[in-house]
Amino acid sequence: MVYIISFLTLFSLNLSAATGSPSMTVPAEVKGENLVTAVAQSVTIKEIKEKGTVIVFMSAKCPCSNSHMPVVKKLSEQHNDFQFVVVHSNSDEPIKESSDYFKKANLPFTVIQDDEAKIADQFKAFKTPHAFVISPKGKILYQGGVTDSSNAEASSKNFLAEALNQISENKPVLVAEGRTLGCVILRK
Template sequence: MKKLFSLLTTSLALVLLSNFGPASPGYQVGDKVADFRLKNVDGRLVSLAGNQAAKGYIVVFTCNTCPYAKAYESRIIALHQKYAPQGYPVVAINPNDEATVPGDSFAEMQARAASKKYPFAYLQDETQQVAKTFGATRTPHLYVVTRQGPDFVVSYIGAIDDNSEDAKLVKTRYVEQAMTDILTGKPAAISSTKAIGCTIKWKKA
């Protein structure tokens, strides 16, 4: 009887986890990325394939409300300003459930993008399917993807740098180190780090 109860409890936990978060670990370095079409704050639908000039993208799952996301906001803008001219624009994606966090609604995304003058696309992952496919769990959670023929392949996953609180105290800039390698045609020497940030606010079942 105890074994049966334990089995039922474990099964229930797995069902609940599947409703509240990613069902799989998502992409790993070297995986091909499935394209997506998400609504930008200007109302346009944006996809990876839509920018033929892009050599790749810096895809960052972020939001309006997380303190970590706010702390990294200027650094994300700086990444776009540095790497978009080299063919790697930032694409920011907000995966949070707006019913749980009203401050992450589409209207609030539009307001923040306008207020902070975002130079990059800021997309709403309304169904949260893109975040689940990538395996994103935090805001911010960053992925560098590189064009290989018709495909985009993951080259780096994780944190932007080693200080989530103060940009002035950063010692190791993980994304910039990875981009230095990627832009010279090499695999990133450090291709994966631990993302630090708020947990994504998943839709309730």
């Protein structure tokens, strides 16, 4: 009986982490090489900005991720009380190619190379783009897709924008989890 309860407890904890529920532990910082500057960098997540941190897992080759890059860039300009960070975790994308892509995108925020997908594993990120909005206290307020479409221009709902607007207005996030569409983050 004890073994069954222990198994069920472990199963439910793992299921909670696998679904990326708001109860998962958020790291205090993410570390990696900045793909734009080629300098090792550590980005603090908790207690850094007034409203929190937005982490978006992106790809240099995924069409879905690429179509959402301008949306994320615009949101970072509209919501400058949030810290934005892009994390690149795909093992099948050469660093030089990815670095060139993100330099050309001219993003106004840090792009971290996630060697061995350690950050993606911590967040249980599955596809690109996959967004997380984290409060200054380290609670996940939103996670999921940026929009409801694999092509940002064809979307009818912008989950990330709605979450950021609601947080900025000190309202609860009505949709705390949106469906993630895009390319699977390939791990080694």
